[in-house]
Amino acid sequence: MRKAWLALLVAASVTPAFGQDKTFELKISHWVPASHPLQKSLEDWAAAVEKDSGGTIKGKVFPAQQLGKAFDHYDMARDGIADVTYVNPGYQPGRFPIVGAGELPFLISDAKGGSAGLDAWYRKYAEKEMKDVKYCLAFVHSPSSFHSRTKKIVVPEDVKGMKIRPAHATMANFVTSLGGTNVQSSAPEVRDIIERGVADGVTFPWGSLLLFGIDKVTKYDMEAPLYVTTFVFVMNKDKYNAMSDKQKAAIDKNCSTEMAGVVGEHWGKFEDAGIEKIKAESGHEVYKLTPEQTAQWKKAAEPLVKTWGDGVKKNGGDPGAALTELKDSLKKYNALAE
Template identity: 55%
Template sequence: MNRSFRIARIAAAVILAAGTTHAMAQDKPVELRFAHWLPPTHPLAKTGFEPWAKSVEAASKGSIKVVFFPAQQLGKAPDHYDMARDGIADMTWINPGYQAGRFPMISAGELPFLMSKPGGGSAALDAWYAKYEEAEMKDVRMCLSHVHIGTMHSKKPILDPAEVKGMKIRPSNGTIQAFMTLLGATNVQVSAPESRDALEKGVADAITFPWHSIITFGIDKVVKHHNDQRLYASTFNWVMNKSWYDKLGPAQKKVIDDHCNNEWAGKVGAAWGDDEDSGQQKLEAKGGHTIHKLTPAQHKAWRDAAQPLYTSWIEAAGKAGHDGKAALEALRAELKKQGALNE
């Protein structure tokens, strides 16, 4: 490459950068109303939502201002998908498992004992779901997908799946609801913010939840027994109102696109997952809590009991027009690639 050509390339790059900066400066300032149902002090708010928002604001040179509406301010937890669809909020954080059966493909991520790591699991789920999201969540624009991983927390020890029979369980999502029904339990359908009250009043005996959120929501005051296993994962999506996105300037759209990608999915999942996992040690340090280390035979009993859920998911995927067996194998392959397959 001769010197004059190098100079020309440098000049072109400078012009392009200047043009991008100018375009950003010309973008009309917009507000991104981001709704979720967590308390503003929740670990995900601090490790996921807020860093993402600050990065968006910095990359947009302040032309996109993110304003949070936490703690169900704009609507109940199960309503957040429809809130984004209808423009009640510009972006929402949804748990599709709160509406069992509505989003069959993403519920593959809820299958028990499938994922071992929340960061890698989030990156894998996000990459895998890209094939299905446009059709399954056609009312909104997808930003990213991620997971948390949790276990069983209860008022009395539950070491074997047979012990669930006759109990009242607050499940984390539709798949775990089906699992508890399979085991003979009664499901108590309340959102995360309402869970402590249900347990305190005896409406529920146990809950499937991530470790640190047990403390964040004050549930540690009610349940004292915790199983040390990767029982389940819950899937989450960040979704946008289509009209809000369409009205952005080109440079603003690029900022959003750069923050709605697989890298951010993995980053959010890992940051939140690490914080959630830290809750186990904090509960042990508190005293008054028993962490139950299950035996290999007990682990196997739980895994065996969950197998019908895999068959049911494959059938549900088939009804949605997909090859469920192939889709599940593809998800397992993504998880293995990310080192997050629970083998």
Template identity: 55%
Template structure:
């Protein structure tokens, strides 16, 4: 279901009320603030539409004193660079996929462990509520805004029907995040690093033979043109994080900061995630209707084998978190409890 503030009309959003938020209006005397928001998906992506609506809502709530200009599709920098871009003031707001930087953000990488999330609507609100308690530990040089996730993704292949983890041995695979990359290594696969917009290219050239992706993105990025075999199971999610440049945030008036804080919330996370989740989940039916596409479920025994094969990466994640000085058991238990409370557990 489309939410009102994400409806494609002449004005993408007509006020803070459409967001369902209640920020304190910015004072009339507040100085104008110009903000550059960079992300790396194309304008046809539902996340871009959500970002536009979010920016319009902030502008309305601030009485026009906060103006956000969005630069999509890697115009200002590669997807892998977006955290540093916000940290260094190249942009004021950026869309970060922490999984693109293996080892840098071990706490949030917990959500990349397979078989945790069943959906990414309430799951995104749970992810944000959980990570809000930990973001300052590993994203200290930016201001955390919010986090969300795409609809659970799965694995897609060009030439080989993969049904068991042993089938991954020798496969050249584009992993969606660092934890899945680690998993693939334990199974004997060779990882090929590529951002979402680059997946079709590496598959088409034979640099990779498989990739992790949610369903709707297959069509958006043309991946469906070069893949034929698709596991029908919600295996993983990849977290997405919006962060602010600290100096820019600190330069705002108290009223303007209040507006930004109201828009950096778990409620906003849910609203931003919903259209993307709907888009991704709807892609499976479209793919099934295409000739030559094999979308196949796994048996309970095969699912159990995949779960068993993932146990070493949980241990590896725990080791990374311990090395960073944190308690992995407490963090993972907290995540699972928060996801379950939102009815989003696998």
């Protein structure tokens, strides 16, 4: 009897107390520099999860493609190479057609409300479109436009004959429809391809233009809310499913529409601040469009809605209903462009 009691005491001293959660160390991966605002957003996200889990879920952020290439981040979360990843769905044309609605020109007016509106709308679609992973949240950066080295782009016809690195699949379709040629590359590679003449210009947000050094190789900057890029945070399903209910609740609390708005706002402020910095640089011409020129761009962009819709239909979706729902959600969060 005494031996049995001693054995229980020893066991209690080396094993967790009954009901205590297992500790998880999350590998959180992204592909922009550590100086990008996304780094802090992910560090803040990890800190919030750690606090809400009572310290049983910790996270370490790996920036700058340390764990894998930008294009691979969705599959990295699916396969467990990383536990949480930052994904640009538009890097893989045709794979995630529904979320591409957020990329349509002249649709989203700002980063914070646009992120919340996009996320609230996309949640039900993500269950099917991103079923290989646990969807966390979606967000956008501030509306952005063209930056070029060789030629000032003022009206849609100016894109004809140019080589453009597009932000995503929708902008790639736009460039093609205008008679331009697409040059595919991830964000960290853009400066190099423009410097070497492989591309003449890029669609890119303002603050990031400076961060990636692209301002050093471009000259003309269109100040117009032409497009945004959609992004998502996703998580490895097996890692999430291995957690306790309390730990899942901590993850879910921080994979929310409210958090999407927080991430979008933080990044949006960074991008917006870049406009004045570019204007202050010598050798840059920042220009706005007249109402007539803007009308030309909107007219030229109209076929993109049909192209997006055709992609959704191929995957069994209803593009008309989806786009109406997205606009209603953006309107709710005061982020529907006029």
